[in-house]
Amino acid sequence: MQPQDATEDIVIAGAGLAGLGVALGLHRKGVRSVVLESSPSLRTSGFAFMTWTNAFRALDALGVGDKMRSQHVQVQGVRVMSSITGEVVREIDIRVQGKCGPHEARCVQRNVLLQALEEELPRDTIRYSSKIVSIDQDTGSDAKILHLADGSTLRAKVVIGCDGINSVVANWLGLAKPCDSGRRVTRGHVKYPDGHGFQPKFMQFTGKGFRAGLVPCGETDVYWFLTWSPSCPDADGKDDVEQSAAAMKQFVLTKLTSINAPPQVLDAVERSQMNDVLVAPLRYRPPLSLLLASITKGNVCVAGDALHPTTPDLAQGACAALEDAVVLARCLGDAIVGDGSESVEAALLKYAGIRRWRSAQLIAASYMVGFVQQSDHAIVRFVRDKLLSGVLAKGLLMMPDYDCGTL
Numbered sequence: 261m262q263p264q265d266a267t268e269d270i271v272i273a274g275a276g277l278a279g280l281g282v283a284l285g286l287h288r289k290g291v292r293s294v295v296l297e298s299s300p301s302l303r304t305s306g307f308a309f310m311t312w313t314n315a316f317r318a319l320d321a322l323g324v325g326d327k328m329r330s331q332h333v334q335v336q337g338v339r340v341m342s343s344i345t346g347e348v349v350r351e352i353d354i355r356v357q358g359k360c361g362p363h364e365a366r367c368v369q370r371n372v373l374l375q376a377l378e379e380e381l382p383r384d385t386i387r388y389s390s391k392i393v394s395i396d397q398d399t400g401s402d403a404k405i406l407h408l409a410d411g412s413t414l415r416a417k418v419v420i421g422c423d424g425i426n427s428v429v430a431n432w433l434g435l436a437k438p439c440d441s442g443r444r445v446t447r448g449h450v451k452y453p454d455g456h457g458f459q460p461k462f463m464q465f466t467g468k469g470f471r472a473g474l475v476p477c478g479e480t481d482v483y484w485f486l487t488w489s490p491s492c493p494d495a496d497g498k499d500d501v502e503q504s505a506a507a508m509k510q511f512v513l514t515k516l517t518s519i520n521a522p523p524q525v526l527d528a529v530e531r532s533q534m535n536d537v538l539v540a541p542l543r544y545r546p547p548l549s550l551l552l553a554s555i556t557k558g559n560v561c562v563a564g565d566a567l568h569p570t571t572p573d574l575a576q577g578a579c580a581a582l583e584d585a586v587v588l589a590r591c592l593g594d595a596i597v598g599d600g601s602e603s604v605e606a607a608l609l610k611y612a613g614i615r616r617w618r619s620a621q622l623i624a625a626s627y628m629v630g631f632v633q634q635s636d637h638a639i640v641r642f643v644r645d646k647l648l649s650g651v652l653a654k655g656l657l658m659m660p661d662y663d664c665g666t667l
């Protein structure tokens with residue numbers, strides 16, 4: 261360590277949902293932190309995500325829940341669409357009572373939520389264009405030396421890794437590298453200046469080897485996605501359709517047309533600007549490895565995708581990240597502002613104990629649901645379409661029926 265190295269008490273790597281959530285939770289408890297974000301501005305990849313009951317409990321704890329409610333329509337139900345006729349085969353009301361209260365779901369635009377979290381933080385909290393490339397142990401103390409991409413270093417007494425699926429902090433902790441599920445996802449967003457006309461319901465489609473969904477965010481914005489298994493990826497792991505934006509759009513339209521998706525759905529894909537469509541591999545951390553791993557070590561821990569990267573089949577990745585944020589801010593904040601009876605290390609161990617099983621459970625359940633819903637095996641398709649469509653749809657309500665608590 262050089263003498264001029266700056267020192268921070270708490271450094272959070274990554275200004276995504278988990279990172280800003282932890283920072284805001286600590287701020288609410290009177291604890292200062294610094295967030296290092298590798299990008300030059302807030303990252304908004306992914307466009308939107310389903311925000312379920314558990315996530316809104318976390319957002320309420322952070323003080324931004326009502327702001328999100330005011331800007332996004334409540335999703336009233338799930339429509340399971342036939343893979344043969346394209347018509348509704350089952351409809352489920354998701355505004356039902358759960359163990360922890362009534363269910364609630366909205367498709368929240370990622371940039372809107374990130375901006376809301378940022379606005380609640382002190383102005384100097386986030387440092388952009390600050391990418392951590394390696395971590396060393398400080399000699400003579402428990403602090404960590406963070407080496408940044410620009411050559412500078414920062415000394416941190418506590419390090420919280422919210423730096424995503426390719427987390428430098430998770431790698432330092434020795435967590436298993438995420439596995440490729442063999443599936444890909446493309447997402448799109450379309451704006452209708454005069455209103456889209458879709459009912460506030462999540463439309464779910466399954467076909468031969470793919471799964472898709474569409475849901476309105478508000479009165480003028482609609483989000484859609486499609487997951488599939490590429491047949492012949494090239495040396496870079498890419499399918500032919502990933503080589504151009506035009507091919508990607510046509511690929512999505514062909515898949516949806518094959519199951520007689522409604523014209524309104526096809527029109528939404530057609531209207532999407534192709535620079536708004538992303539293609540990404542679906543990866544996950546093996547849940548058994550997470551049960552056995554050290555997700556915290558001394559004064560270092562991870563949260564969000566750095567902890568539990570998962571496939572999106574239960575729409576719980578972002579929701580779980582917000583749960584992490586509240587639990588971690590509570591445990592760490594209580595230790596720092598308390599009477600000194602609990603150490604930071606003990607607080608992080610408490611957080612790990614709360615989140616370990618929940619994270620492994622979410623990853624495993626999401627993977628299995630995705631396998632069944634996207635399978636092109638004839639027997640699996642028959643059982644899914646005839647017997648399990650309602651069960652799978654109702655399964656969406658199981659994981660959100662959870663309360664992470666308050667700060």
